[in-house]
Amino acid sequence: MSRSKCPHCGLALGNYLYADACPHCGEELKHNTAPLVTTPPPDPNRPVSWPVRLYRRITKLVAS
Numbered sequence: 752m753s754r755s756k757c758p759h760c761g762l763a764l765g766n767y768l769y770a771d772a773c774p775h776c777g778e779e780l781k782h783n784t785a786p787l788v789t790t791p792p793p794d795p796n797r798p799v800s801w802p803v804r805l806y807r808r809i810t811k812l813v814a815s
């Protein structure tokens with residue numbers, strides 16, 4: 752996703768379409784700096800950490 756205008760000041764980005772920051776107002780262009788790769792899903796084989804186990808126990812207690 753790319754925008755042709757700066758969301759902060761409305762400047763037409765033109766050559767700065769893929770810049771990290773607006774050349775006019777200097778604000779970060781989030782649509783360019785946001786990571787393109789989404790975080791991979793958690794490994795199902797990974798051992799469950801104790802806070803998660805504790806949380807599940809609590810939710811189970813609440814549900815029952």
Ligand SMILES: [Zn+2]
Binds near residue numbers: 761777778
């Ligand atoms: Zn700007």
